[in-house]
Each structure stands twice: as C-alpha cells, then as structure tokens.
Amino acid sequence: MSRATLGWIVLGWIGYALLPWYGFDNTATPTLSDYLAGHSGLVLGLKGAWWLLPVLAPLLIALRPVAGGSGKTDANWMIGAGLLGLALILLQGFTIGLNGWTLDILKSLFGAPGPKQGGMGYGATLTSTAFLLVLCHGFAARGWCRGDAFVTSSIGIIIALIIVFVFFPVSTILASAFADNSGNFAPLEFFAKFIDRSVWGLDCLTGDLRCGVAWNTLFLGLLVAFGTTLLGLAFALIATRTGFKFKGTLRVMSVLPIITPPFVIGLALILLFGRSGAMSSLLYEWFGIPRSRWIYGLPGVFIAQLLAFTPIAFLVLIGVVQGISPTLEEASQTLRAKSWTTFVTVTLPLMRPGLANAFLLGFVESLADFGNPLVLGGNYEVLSTKIFFAVVGAQQDQGRAAVLSIVLLAFTLGAFWLQHAWLGKKVYTTVTGKGDAGIPLPLPRRVAFASYATAIPWAIFTLSVYVIIAIGGFVRSMGRDYTPTLDHFLTAFRVERADWGFYFSGSAWNSFFATVKVAAFSAPLTAAIGLLTAYLLTRQRFSGQRAFEFGTLLSFAIPGTVVGVSYILAFNVPPIEITGTGFVLVMCFVFRNMPVGVRSGIATLSQIDKSLDEASLTLGAGSATTMRRVVLPLLRPAIVASLVYSFVRAMTAVSAVIFLVTAEYNMATTYIVGRVEAGEFGLAIAYSTVLILVMLVAITGIQLAVGERRLGRRSASTNSNPIAVQAAP
Amino acid sequence: MNQMSSSSSLLRSSASKKQAASVEFRNVTKRYGDVTAVDSVNFTIEPGTLVTLLGPSGCGKTTTLRMIAGLEMASEGQILIGDRDVTRLSAADRDVSMVFQSYALFPHMSVLENVAYGPSVQGVPKKQAEAMAIEKLGLVGLAGLERRAPSELSGGQQQRVAVARALVLEPQVLLFDEPLSNLDAKLRRRVREDIRELQQSLNLTVAYVTHDQEEALAVSDRIIVMSNARIAQTGTPRELYEEPADLFVADFIGDANIIEGSLVEVNGAEATVKIDTLNLRLPHRGVKPGPVKLAVRPDAIALDEQAAQGPAIAGRIKKASYLGTQIEYDVETAIGNLFVVQYGRKEPIETGKSVSVSLSSQRGVAIIPGA
Structure with missing residues (x-):
C-alpha cells in the first residue's frame, strides 16, 4: 500500500x-x-x-x-x-x-x-x-494501466468530473426534450417539434421563404470552417516559413480578434457597414452607393465569425507547422521533388491532423457562436439564437430548446466522425527521439504569394475593425458626434481617493474584478485537465477509451446557451447545489473550453515519439514525473494555446454565463450586453477596449512564463559552446 | 586488442560494484485482444550475461523485451528480476534501463541533461547527478560534448548518449531494442563490440533484441530464438549453429542446406546416416532410425574437381561468385541444389564443371530432431 x-x-x-x-x-x-x-x-x-x-x-x-x-x-x-x-x-x-x-x-x-x-x-x-x-x-x-496509480487516478477524476459537469446537466435538459411543459413524458410532442418546418424547411431554394434553421446553421458553419482554416494556414505559414518583416505585427493582429468579446466585432461591423456606419457613409458620398442593411444576415455573421475564429485556426496550425520535421522535406527534395511538389506531397499531408483540427474547431465554433448571430443575424436565424429565444423568449419552451440542441449536437458529432474518417489510421509522428538537424524548407513561391494575398488584406481589414473599436470609446457617439471625450471610461472605471484608501466607484469595477478572478482560476484548470486528457487519450490504452474521448469533447459540442440552462436546472437543487457561486462559473468555463486543450494536446502529442515517454519510465520516472519533465516541455505550444484560449474565453464568453451570473458574480460581458441593450454603445466599447488590453497583457504574460525556460537553456548552452545551438524541434 | 584490454581494465576500476541480476520468465503470455503476441514463454537470463532475443519481425521478441522493462504488462505468468517478482510493477519501479531503437533522446534537453535525467528524477542532487552523467559520458567516449543538443550529434554519438543514459543508474538489467538498426554497417560492427565490451567489463545483465543473426552470434552469451510468439530454441551461439532444434532455427541462423537422408542405426551417442551414396557418423540427438532431415552448413561441404577418392556425390557447378575471403557456389546434385562456401582458394571452379561433393562429419552437419 x-x-x-x-x-x-x-x-x-x-x-x-x-x-x-x-x-x-x-x-x-x-x-x-x-x-x-x-x-x-x-x-x-x-x-x-x-x-x-x-x-x-x-x-x-x-x-x-x-x-x-x-x-x-x-x-x-x-x-x-x-x-x-x-x-x-x-x-x-x-x-x-x-x-x-x-x-x-x-x-x-x-x-x-x-x-x-x-x-x-x-x-x-x-x-x-x-x-x-x-x-x-x-x-x-x-495491475490496470500497467499498475500506474497516477494514470488510473487521472482517468477516474476526469471521468467523474465529466459525469458531474457534462453528462448530468445534459441529461437533465435532454430529459425535458421528451417532456411537455408540465414535466410529463410526451414523445409525440418531441417528434412534432423535431420534424418542424422551421427546422428542416427548404423553401429558400424554391421560393422567397426562409430555409430551415438547421440548414442555415450548417451552411454558415461550413463556410466559416473553410474560411478560418484557409486564413489560419496562411498566417501560420507566413509566421513560420517566410522572412516576412512584420511577423510580429501579424501575430498580434491575428490574436486580436480572439481577445475581443464576440458581439464587439458585430458592433464594430455595424458601426462600419451599418446604415449609418462610417464605411457606408464614405461609399455613399464618394461613389453614390446607397446605404443598405446588407450587413444584417448571412454576410455579417460570416465576416464576424471569420474575424473571431481565424486566430483559433492559427494557434492550432502554427504548432503543427513548427512540428513538421525539416528532414522529411529535405528527404523529399533530395528525391528531386521541386519545392511545390514537396509542399503538396509531404508538408501538406503532414499537416492533415492540424488542418482537420482547425476545420473542426471552426465548424463547431460557428455552430455554437451566440454573440454574433444575436447582434448581426437579422432574419438569418441559426440554432444557437433560436435555442436562446426558445428558453428566454415569449415561448418559454424548454422542450423545443432541447430538440433544437439535439439537432445541433448531431451536426457537431457528424463533424467529429468525418474528421476521424479523413485522418484514417495513418501515423503522423514527426518529432522523434532522434536528433533532427534539418533546416525548414522555404515556402514555394506560389504558396507564399497565396498566403500573402489572403493574409495581408485580411490583416488590414482586421486593423480597420479595431480602429473603429479604439475610436469608439473616445468619442461621444460613433457615427453622429465625433467630439473626443473620456466620459465613457470615467463612468466605468472611476477610482476615487477616500480617507481609507482608494475607492473603486466606477460602475464596471465589480464585474471586472469578478471576471478576472474567474478567468484566472479557470484558465490553468482548463489547460491542466485538457492536456491531461490528451495525454491519457494518446499515451495510455484502456478500455472505453473512445467513450472517454467522446465524453471530453461533448461539452464543446453543446452550445453555451444550452449549457447555461442545463447548469441552472441541474445545480439549483441538492445534492449538488452550486448555482450563484463563482465555482459554477469556473466549472462551466473549464468544461466549455477544455476540448481546445484536448485537441491541441492530441495534435501535438501525436507528433511526439512515444518512446520518449517510455525512455523516461525505464529511467525510474513515474508517469507524473514523465509528464512534468518530458511531455509538458514538449507540449509548450499546446499549453500556450489552451491557457490563452481558456483565459480569453472566460473573459469574453456570453452565451452560457448569461444564465449563471448573479449580483455578486456579474461578468464583464453580461454587463456590456446590458449596456448595449440600454443603448450606451460608448460605454460598452470603452469597457471592451479595457478588456482587450487586459487580455493582451495576460497573453503576453502567459507566453513569457511558459516559454521562458527554453529561452534560458538555449542562451546558457550558447554561452558554454561556441557552436550555434539549434532550437529543439 | 591491447588498447581494448587496457581500456576495459580502466572501465572496471571506475564501475561501481552493483550485483547484476537474473531475469526469469515463467509461462508468460501477452495478448492484445485476440492476438497472442507472446505465448507461454519460459526462460532465464543468468546474471552478468548478454542474451539475445532473435527472430523475424513480428515474432514477439520486442514485446518480450518490453515486458522485461515493464512497458507492457504480461497477461499471464510471472516475471522475476533478481528473484523478485516484478510482474505487476510499473516500468518506473523496476531497476531496468532500456536503449531504444530510435534512441528516444529528449530533444528539449542537452546531452548532459539527458544523461543526468535518471538520477535527477530519483532525487539525486543536481551536482551529483551531473557528475554521474559526466562519468558515464566519459565511459562511452563522449567527454566534451555535454552541452550539445542531441540534434547536433551524429547517429553513432546519439546512440552512445542513449547507452550512457541507460547506464547512469547502473541498472540490474540493461535492455537494447535493435540498437544498431539506425547505424551504418561499419559503425555497427564497432558499436556492437563496444556494447559487448561494456557489458563484460561492467558485468551487466543484458537482454538484446535483434533480427540480425550475425549480430546475435557475435555478441551473445546465449541466444533465444523466437518464432510465432514462442521460443524456438535457446542456447549458446555455437549450440544454435551446430545443433539447430528444428527447421526454422536451422534456416534462420546461418545459411543451412536442408537435405534428406535416412538414419540407418544408432550406436551409442552416434548414429549412421545415409545420404544418397554417403555414410556419415553423427550424434543421433534422440532421433530413431528412419528418414531424417539434416542441416548442412555451406562450409561443411567439400568440392573436389578431381575424381572422388572416397565416397562422394556427383555434382555440377551452376554458379560461382568470388567474394574475396570466400567463394560461393551453387551446386546441382542428386540431393538437390546446394549452397557451398569455400575459403582459401585463389581461383573459383569454373561454371559448368563437374565436381564430386562430400560432407564433413566433424562439424557443420547435424540431424534436425523433429523434422
């Protein structure tokens, strides 16, 4: 014992x-x-x-x-x-x-x-x-799991947490899909709701009527997934494989949208392209193009989601592109493949797990997005907003919300299945225990050109969106009155000096502190649980592994609105009574954002040779030590990705928390949504600017903290050894 | 040779005196679902010996090695290291180190950090761990390269780092998983001699997996030949070569001609075997009179261009290849086509020429029991 x-x-x-x-x-x-x-x-x-x-x-x-x-x-x-x-x-x-x-x-x-x-x-x-x-x-x-208590305990804890915080709430809400509004079992009502024309109708193909909300969602999801993967790849290639001068700027710019609360991009797009938007005015005055409402609907939501989710694809793909062993490309070149052929036949196929992950993430994100369709959707309805209005709207129809979320779940699971089929059973190990001394191949000219052609205009567009956001906080009222003012900031973040010290009298401080606290607690937890899960999935064999993977990814497939409602239903009564606490917010974020950690962890781990872990084990290091000393240092890109992502999502999420906040734990985003509803755009944008700055500082901090050790070692070895040391792959 | 023995005495003095341990498998079986990778295997590796697990790919030799390390858990049976039951112990709790085929050097650590990893995770203070690492790096001839990254070393150097890393904890048992497969042929011979040298001077128990029979013959005290998840034969290199237990071993180790004959009578430990017109006296190896199969090594066949002086079989040279130290022939005879190697001849016998073929009864011919 x-x-x-x-x-x-x-x-x-x-x-x-x-x-x-x-x-x-x-x-x-x-x-x-x-x-x-x-x-x-x-x-x-x-x-x-x-x-x-x-x-x-x-x-x-x-x-x-x-x-x-x-x-x-x-x-x-x-x-x-x-x-x-x-x-x-x-x-x-x-x-x-x-x-x-x-x-x-x-x-x-x-x-x-x-x-x-x-x-x-x-x-x-x-x-x-x-x-x-x-x-x-x-x-x-x-003797389970090779007698390793660390592994069995990790599996046990993660399964227990998933059961409590994913399956239990989800089963609670799905139970209501088969119940009528008074709680009795009513399967017929379920089928009536399920085959409803508003869900599956195809009227838009034949006439002027709208298509079913399911088709809308699917179409948007595919468009966004394709777009984000392409843009993310272009940015990742430029950042890692070219001598582009403004790489740093590009990196920051591509990260900006992820740290922006989703509806803020929508808001900025309205301020740019809405009927009285800055851009619309210019177009009207210069070219006589009439003002219109084109931004409300599919185009607006599509652009906003592209802006919002490209960085996720970028973060996933940059780790993958860096992980590709240059030797393989050199091998291809020595086989007389031109650089273009090498790119198409070696580099691109090696990126397949990463590309599939990026595509999947883009698709799922688009399906679950709530803020942008809410602000920009107009008549273009998608499932997430429809569910929200089914719960909080005039209908108050939980059963309908549950039915719609089953549809949404089916789409997401379909995406996972497709990805699995596409990746097949091929082995993508590219970081092996054998030292690798190759030099990465420069991009073939046409790929470089294509990357620049997509990435640079996009970067400029992103920049203009952020200029609008930055200006918005400092003028009296965008579009009408451009008098510079600091009023918005003062209202939100006033600090007064009182006898007993500083007094935070601004209206936003409360929600600001709560948000930072919740984000700071949930980010490391999310990264830890996510990467631990990825480790268990890729490095251990145990029965029920597929079900385990499905469980960990399930919470991601459920849109935030549904998660919010289900948490309220499940955790408002004993035995687990935690609504109204900060704890429920933290757990909500952990299980909503964990799949990103899992996926990026899996993508990175599947490129690291398994015998590295085994070598560590035979040298007397237990699983926990191996994890800490060998796996984690090699997982740095994945750690950064999941830490950044979960911190940022905790600060910018709206959909789930809108149900879970209380007076004590009001979140920044729900406060801002409230300001938007009250028409105080200036205050909303000013607060968003502050949030963006805070997140920028946090991201820089995370990257420094996680990346530091390697920098230290590299400089130390260069000191003692005149030969230039190459970065470990 | 002189240099070698002097260096080995140097090694002996610097090595600490930890007792080498035996490894014992008792009816060990490993199953993956329906597939049986290792099927009730029994063997013992004596302390301080180098034992090779030899066999074609997929025969279960690597799985066996990984079960010694604790990287795979036996489905059934018992594994003992130094008389201690380790069947249920995880890899980290066994006093066993392994050199991996891919070397598995940690790419984010320097050579020194790699080698010092073992002691440092055991809680040895950093200074001391590094001292131990430097000592072992000196042992494998890599002094001065401590600060390099693994990617800056040649394949042979990386391999030696892997060996140093495995040695640093002075494990009871050291395992090698096809350690030479990533090296070029010249280096292979040297490295395998180095490994043998190190094993003998440090008195280590070593289990060594390879599919190369020449490598196995060269380094081993004993060889365990595996085939289809089972042990085909265990023995010293010489036993395996000269007394193969079955057709598989005879064919896998060395190139044997399998020819048919008949055992006429048993006489004490020996038997008279009739092959075509030849009569040979060979150890009977427990075989009863009747038709038998024999393994005949290519260098145990004598070719004579002159007419035969004693009993011989008539043959004709089909093909001759000149290889410097030896000449190889394909000879067509009444007992089938024979592969023959001749040493110490200047000129090959011309193709198409008739020869008389005789067999040596001193060595290289053995009755295969059970075939």
Missing part, C-alpha cells in the same frame, strides 16, 4: 468526521467550530440524519488494507470500499432532497415528505473524492 493511498483514506475520514457535510456557502458565516466536527457527517448522522451513517461502513472497509495483507486482497478491499462509498453517497444524495423524498415511490412507501437535506459541502466532496481515489488506487494495485 502506497503512502498516497493511505493519505486518501485519511482524507476520507477527515471529510466525514471533521468537515461540515452540507452547504458550500450558506448565508450565515460559519465559525471555526462549525468547521471542526460540529456539522460533520458523523456528528449529524449520530444526531438524527441516519442516512449518513452507512457511509461509515466503506470507510471502515478502507481501513482493512491499512492493517496489512497481501497485494491482491488489499486491492479488492480498496475497490470494494470505493465503490460502496460512492454508491451510498449518491444514493442518499439523490433520494433525499430539499423537500423530502425526491421519488414518488419513496413518498408512497415511507410517507411524504420524508427527511430533508441541503446540498453537499466540503466534507461530502472530500469524502467522495477520497472514495473515488481509493477506488482508482485499488484498480492500479490490480
């Missing part, structure tokens, strides 16, 4: 016997005595909450292997204790609710209302976690 196992058994006891079993944040501030034994599961159980007492049994069982025994029986005891403990906690949690028995059958058997209890607290959480880990350690002791 290892010390880690022993530690978890002790923690299980602490959670049961010492920490308060219930309540994460009840209104009354708990005193120290509350934390020590006063409200622990054991004490409450003895005081009358009899349903907590059975938990004692698995805790006692877990002590059996501590007393010592042979390896195999120890493992069985641990598995038994873990399983029984989790089962008992779940059973009591789901059968006894805030208002007594939760199931009708129990009410009729034992009489209503029955015992009552609140949501789980620190004690219950710690004890459940301990049971889970004891279970995992038990499996490891039985």
Whole structure:
C-alpha cells in the first residue's frame, strides 16, 4: 500500500468526521467550530440524519488494507470500499432532497415528505473524492494501466468530473426534450417539434421563404470552417516559413480578434457597414452607393465569425507547422521533388491532423457562436439564437430548446466522425527521439504569394475593425458626434481617493474584478485537465477509451446557451447545489473550453515519439514525473494555446454565463450586453477596449512564463559552446 | 586488442560494484485482444550475461523485451528480476534501463541533461547527478560534448548518449531494442563490440533484441530464438549453429542446406546416416532410425574437381561468385541444389564443371530432431 493511498483514506475520514457535510456557502458565516466536527457527517448522522451513517461502513472497509495483507486482497478491499462509498453517497444524495423524498415511490412507501437535506459541502466532496481515489488506487494495485496509480487516478477524476459537469446537466435538459411543459413524458410532442418546418424547411431554394434553421446553421458553419482554416494556414505559414518583416505585427493582429468579446466585432461591423456606419457613409458620398442593411444576415455573421475564429485556426496550425520535421522535406527534395511538389506531397499531408483540427474547431465554433448571430443575424436565424429565444423568449419552451440542441449536437458529432474518417489510421509522428538537424524548407513561391494575398488584406481589414473599436470609446457617439471625450471610461472605471484608501466607484469595477478572478482560476484548470486528457487519450490504452474521448469533447459540442440552462436546472437543487457561486462559473468555463486543450494536446502529442515517454519510465520516472519533465516541455505550444484560449474565453464568453451570473458574480460581458441593450454603445466599447488590453497583457504574460525556460537553456548552452545551438524541434 | 584490454581494465576500476541480476520468465503470455503476441514463454537470463532475443519481425521478441522493462504488462505468468517478482510493477519501479531503437533522446534537453535525467528524477542532487552523467559520458567516449543538443550529434554519438543514459543508474538489467538498426554497417560492427565490451567489463545483465543473426552470434552469451510468439530454441551461439532444434532455427541462423537422408542405426551417442551414396557418423540427438532431415552448413561441404577418392556425390557447378575471403557456389546434385562456401582458394571452379561433393562429419552437419 502506497503512502498516497493511505493519505486518501485519511482524507476520507477527515471529510466525514471533521468537515461540515452540507452547504458550500450558506448565508450565515460559519465559525471555526462549525468547521471542526460540529456539522460533520458523523456528528449529524449520530444526531438524527441516519442516512449518513452507512457511509461509515466503506470507510471502515478502507481501513482493512491499512492493517496489512497481501497485494491482491488489499486491492479488492480498496475497490470494494470505493465503490460502496460512492454508491451510498449518491444514493442518499439523490433520494433525499430539499423537500423530502425526491421519488414518488419513496413518498408512497415511507410517507411524504420524508427527511430533508441541503446540498453537499466540503466534507461530502472530500469524502467522495477520497472514495473515488481509493477506488482508482485499488484498480492500479490490480495491475490496470500497467499498475500506474497516477494514470488510473487521472482517468477516474476526469471521468467523474465529466459525469458531474457534462453528462448530468445534459441529461437533465435532454430529459425535458421528451417532456411537455408540465414535466410529463410526451414523445409525440418531441417528434412534432423535431420534424418542424422551421427546422428542416427548404423553401429558400424554391421560393422567397426562409430555409430551415438547421440548414442555415450548417451552411454558415461550413463556410466559416473553410474560411478560418484557409486564413489560419496562411498566417501560420507566413509566421513560420517566410522572412516576412512584420511577423510580429501579424501575430498580434491575428490574436486580436480572439481577445475581443464576440458581439464587439458585430458592433464594430455595424458601426462600419451599418446604415449609418462610417464605411457606408464614405461609399455613399464618394461613389453614390446607397446605404443598405446588407450587413444584417448571412454576410455579417460570416465576416464576424471569420474575424473571431481565424486566430483559433492559427494557434492550432502554427504548432503543427513548427512540428513538421525539416528532414522529411529535405528527404523529399533530395528525391528531386521541386519545392511545390514537396509542399503538396509531404508538408501538406503532414499537416492533415492540424488542418482537420482547425476545420473542426471552426465548424463547431460557428455552430455554437451566440454573440454574433444575436447582434448581426437579422432574419438569418441559426440554432444557437433560436435555442436562446426558445428558453428566454415569449415561448418559454424548454422542450423545443432541447430538440433544437439535439439537432445541433448531431451536426457537431457528424463533424467529429468525418474528421476521424479523413485522418484514417495513418501515423503522423514527426518529432522523434532522434536528433533532427534539418533546416525548414522555404515556402514555394506560389504558396507564399497565396498566403500573402489572403493574409495581408485580411490583416488590414482586421486593423480597420479595431480602429473603429479604439475610436469608439473616445468619442461621444460613433457615427453622429465625433467630439473626443473620456466620459465613457470615467463612468466605468472611476477610482476615487477616500480617507481609507482608494475607492473603486466606477460602475464596471465589480464585474471586472469578478471576471478576472474567474478567468484566472479557470484558465490553468482548463489547460491542466485538457492536456491531461490528451495525454491519457494518446499515451495510455484502456478500455472505453473512445467513450472517454467522446465524453471530453461533448461539452464543446453543446452550445453555451444550452449549457447555461442545463447548469441552472441541474445545480439549483441538492445534492449538488452550486448555482450563484463563482465555482459554477469556473466549472462551466473549464468544461466549455477544455476540448481546445484536448485537441491541441492530441495534435501535438501525436507528433511526439512515444518512446520518449517510455525512455523516461525505464529511467525510474513515474508517469507524473514523465509528464512534468518530458511531455509538458514538449507540449509548450499546446499549453500556450489552451491557457490563452481558456483565459480569453472566460473573459469574453456570453452565451452560457448569461444564465449563471448573479449580483455578486456579474461578468464583464453580461454587463456590456446590458449596456448595449440600454443603448450606451460608448460605454460598452470603452469597457471592451479595457478588456482587450487586459487580455493582451495576460497573453503576453502567459507566453513569457511558459516559454521562458527554453529561452534560458538555449542562451546558457550558447554561452558554454561556441557552436550555434539549434532550437529543439 | 591491447588498447581494448587496457581500456576495459580502466572501465572496471571506475564501475561501481552493483550485483547484476537474473531475469526469469515463467509461462508468460501477452495478448492484445485476440492476438497472442507472446505465448507461454519460459526462460532465464543468468546474471552478468548478454542474451539475445532473435527472430523475424513480428515474432514477439520486442514485446518480450518490453515486458522485461515493464512497458507492457504480461497477461499471464510471472516475471522475476533478481528473484523478485516484478510482474505487476510499473516500468518506473523496476531497476531496468532500456536503449531504444530510435534512441528516444529528449530533444528539449542537452546531452548532459539527458544523461543526468535518471538520477535527477530519483532525487539525486543536481551536482551529483551531473557528475554521474559526466562519468558515464566519459565511459562511452563522449567527454566534451555535454552541452550539445542531441540534434547536433551524429547517429553513432546519439546512440552512445542513449547507452550512457541507460547506464547512469547502473541498472540490474540493461535492455537494447535493435540498437544498431539506425547505424551504418561499419559503425555497427564497432558499436556492437563496444556494447559487448561494456557489458563484460561492467558485468551487466543484458537482454538484446535483434533480427540480425550475425549480430546475435557475435555478441551473445546465449541466444533465444523466437518464432510465432514462442521460443524456438535457446542456447549458446555455437549450440544454435551446430545443433539447430528444428527447421526454422536451422534456416534462420546461418545459411543451412536442408537435405534428406535416412538414419540407418544408432550406436551409442552416434548414429549412421545415409545420404544418397554417403555414410556419415553423427550424434543421433534422440532421433530413431528412419528418414531424417539434416542441416548442412555451406562450409561443411567439400568440392573436389578431381575424381572422388572416397565416397562422394556427383555434382555440377551452376554458379560461382568470388567474394574475396570466400567463394560461393551453387551446386546441382542428386540431393538437390546446394549452397557451398569455400575459403582459401585463389581461383573459383569454373561454371559448368563437374565436381564430386562430400560432407564433413566433424562439424557443420547435424540431424534436425523433429523434422
């Protein structure tokens, strides 16, 4: 029995016997005595909450292997204790609710209302976690996953988290797809909603009527996925394979849209191309082109999503392009392939996993995007906004929202399946343990030309959008009154000096601090869980791996609006009662953004030779050490991508959080949306500018922090060795 | 030779005295779904010996090696290292190091960091870990290259870094997975001699996977020949060469002519075997009288241009190739086409010429039991 196992058994006891079993944040501030034994599961159980007492049994069982025994029986005891403990906690949690028995059958058997209890607290959480880990350690002791407790524990924790924060809420909301509005089972209503003409109609092909919302969404998604992949590739090629002078600028410019709250791009597009927009005015005055509403609808949403999602494709593809071993290209060239042939037959196929990932991400992002269709959609309806209005609009039809989200889910899963079929079973290992001394091939001329031709105009366009955003905050009212002013900033971010120090009296400070806090907590968590998952998926073999992968990616396929509603439905009642806390916001972000970490981790890991890990293992490093010393340093591009992405998404997301914010935890984006609704465009844009600046600082910080070690080593080796040192691939 | 022995005594003095351990497999089976990669295998590697796992690709030799390392877990059976049951231990908990086919040098670390990795993850202070690494790098002749990145080294140097990295923890057992396959032929001979030299001077237990029979014969104390997930034969190089257990081993190790004969009578340890018109006295190897198959090594066949003085089989030269140290012939005879190697001749026998063929009974001819 290892010390880690022993530690978890002790923690299980602490959670049961010492920490308060219930309540994460009840209104009354708990005193120290509350934390020590006063409200622990054991004490409450003895005081009358009899349903907590059975938990004692698995805790006692877990002590059996501590007393010592042979390896195999120890493992069985641990598995038994873990399983029984989790089962008992779940059973009591789901059968006894805030208002007594939760199931009708129990009410009729034992009489209503029955015992009552609140949501789980620190004690219950710690004890459940301990049971889970004891279970995992038990499996490891039985030789699962090569006897590696780190691996089994990681798998166990991630599965548990996914079940709690993805499957549980999703099943809650999908259950309502088959129910009528009063909660009864009604499959016929489901089919009526599903085959509805507003979803699948093809009237736009034959007449003037609108097409079904499903076709709209699909069409937009494909357009955006194609566009973002192409643009992302152009930027990645320019940034890594050419001597382009303004690479730095290009990089910053391509990252700008990702740090912009989505509706801000929509807003800027309206200020540029709307009926009274700056560009429309110019075109009218100079060329006599009449002002129109063309920006509202497919063109507007398409342009806005291209602006918003190209950087994701860029971040995915740059890691992949850098990872391609130059030797392979040199090999091709020595086989008398011209640089164009090499590019088409070697470089491009090696980028296939990256391209597929970028395409998939673009497609899924477009499907799930909510802010831009909301602002720019006009008559062009897509699924995400339709779901939102089904929930919060006049209809109040949860069933309909659930049906639409099933359609959306089907599209996304279809995309995953296609990607899998396309990549096939080919092996794309390009970073091997053998040193690689090749020099990357310069781009063939026509590829370079094509890249410049797509990337540069796009960069200029992006720049003009940002000029609008930057100006917008400093003038009285865009389009009408261009008098310079700082009023918007002062309203939002005023800091007054009072006797006791500084007083943040601006109206935006509250939401600003909450946002930064939530983003700072969720980013590292997201990256850690995402990359750990990628590691498990690529480097370990265990049964149920496909289902595991599906589970981790599922949360990404669910649009934010649905996630928001489902979290409200699932976490508003015991046993897991966490709505209204900052915790639910953090978990929401972690599981919404984790798939990006998973995908970029998988793309990078599949290029790193597996024998590097094995070499580390045979040198006596455990899985955890191997992860830290070998895998993570080689994963740097993926770490940066997922950290940046999750931090930024936590600061800019609207769709899910709009349901989850409270007065205490109001997020910047929902505050800005509120300002937009109130017509205060100036304030909204000023706040957005501040957010963008904060994110720029954070991204630079992340890149410095993660990239620093390598820089240090490289300079150190150049000092001691006159021969120029090449960057490790 | 002098240089070698002096360097080996130097190695011996610098090496620490950790006891080499044995490796034992007891009925070990490895299955992937329905596929059985290794099928109830038994063997023992004695402490301080170099044992080669030899076989064609897909025979299960690499899986066997990876099970010693703990990179694959046995589906059934027991694995013991130094009499300790390690069947369920993970790779990190076994005192075993491995040199990978691709070397698996960490590209983000310098040569020194690579070699010092083992001790440093074991919690050895950095200074000491680096001292250990420098010592082992000196051992493999790479002193002075500590600060280089692996990508700046030649293939042979990278290979030696991999060996130094595997040696640095002075493991009970050292594993090599086709270590020479990425090297050119000249270097191969030198590196395999270096490995053997190192193994003997440090008294290491080494398991070595290769598909090259010449390499296996050159370096091994014992060879385990595998075929179709099972062990075909275990023995010293000489035993395998001279007394192949079955047709597969006879064919895989050295080029043997498989010819048919009949065992006439058993007489003590020996038997009289009749091949066409020839009579040979060979060890009977447990075979009963009746038709038998024999493995005849190409250099155990004598060709004579003159008329035969003793009993011989008539043959005709079909093809002759001059290879400097030896001459190789294809000879057509009544017992089938024979592949013959002749040493120490200046001129090859002309193609088309008739020769009389006789077999040496001293060496290179063996009855194949069970064939």
